[in-house]
Amino acid sequence: MSTPDIFDRIARRAHRDRAAAGFAGHDFLRAAMLDGIQERLGTVTRGFEDVLDLGCFDDAFLPPPGARIVRCDAGLAFAGDVQADEDRLPFADASFDLVVSAGVLDSVNDLPGALTLIRRALRPDGLFLAAFTGAGTLSTLRAAFREAERDRPAARIHPQIDVRSAGDLLVRAGFALPVADVESLNVRYADLGRLLGDLRGMAATNLLVGRTPLRRDTLARAADAFTEQADPDGRTTERFEIVFLTGWAPAPSQPQPARRGSATASLADALKRIPPE
Template identity: 70%
Template sequence: MNPPEIFDRAARRLRRDRIASRFAEADFLRSFMTEGLLERLNAVTREFGDVLDLGCFDAGLALPGTRIVRADPGFAFARAAGGVQCDEDRLPFADGSFDLIVSAGTLDQVNDLPGALSLIRRALRPDGLFLAAFTGGSTLATLRATFMAAERERPAARVHPQVNLLSAGDLLMRAGFALPVADSETLNVRYASLGRLIEDLRGMAATSLLVDRAPLSRAALMAAAERFSERADADGRVPEQFEVIYLTGWAPSPDQPKPARRGSATVSLAEALRSKR
């Protein structure tokens, strides 16, 4: 049984194509994500040869000394990067193709995220590494509250549902990754107006892609802008947050360390603690 289609695949491709030539004007969030991913990668002591940059945008992720295949849900990004256009839950790559798969900024817009993670794990070679970053559940809390207040009588979903940190870790385990880790960071941005925030979201192709998204009336937009401005600080700016969830997982390998078998300890916890006194 196929999962329901939450996101409009055609709209996703179209919006990414529209912003491809000017993405550099709104790439701050993805730059924040890639910086976090590179920090995590630098902590790994092994080398990687074949890399998949999944959701490559403008191919800004640089990994010297590696062979990088670029892939993106948008045709324009994929073509400019000399890569492959594909959705993350419909990967065209053979099993065991890569040592490292990196994804920054797209997994929050995937219809079948569990399926996508399983395909990613299969595309890795044994002991291959998967690193990902995407926006999590507390992202755009101010924007959500603003539209809820503006459309109180007939509220509509204006921001798509997002994965929380606990669920992200569970999804890694379900997909069969070894040594799974999920953690998060928050990027705070201050905006002078609702229009400026929406402009940024459009510039990074991050506006709602829900299949059943409702049109936004001019009256509702004006009311939301007023509610947004009411939240301004002393400098006339409104704080908004982007929660970035990071995933780290390894393709299973016989050489990896494994947790000790339950009940195999030779010293009790109480004895261990007594010995430190």
């Protein structure tokens, strides 16, 4: 039996199509993600031939020199080559030796399934690099809505994945040498409207199934609560937590953990050689 969707797939495509025309004015968060991905990619000495840019937005990711790239996005306006949801990928197994994804995995209905499909789309020893917003993101906005809807709270912000759970998902999907880490980005806003404008412009507004419309009086109370958190200069700080994932498709050439019981030295003997204080 399939699990019911958390996110509205139709709304997700529509929000991405709506954001496409003006995305360049709101791309700072994805730009930070791509910077982190490029930094991690720069430490890899091997070459890549076939690259998948999954959730390509405006094609800002620059592939390694000489590599062929396929651009894929859930939204039609962004989709360069293929339109598909990340948990419904149409690619054959072992199609790519590098898959990059920035800014989309936090709103995928079946994230474990999507990661498994990504791993299968990689050739042996292929690399997966991803970034998305995780737990702790939009904490100020969340508090403002909580204050505005104290009597009847509604789900306004997506469920968020912490860095430890993200690493566990990599392992569950079958990636080798998994690494998950997090970086914080703080952005200061003059008012709530500016923040909401950025979220609309980057296609990051509420996509939850069964979401309720935001009433004007609720929005006004949230705006007041947001402003109450402002610094002396009148600007309020909002936080974005960027989770980075690195994983490799398994291959015989990769370092393997030692077989259990194969150690040649005893920990107890080693501890005996440590002089007492």
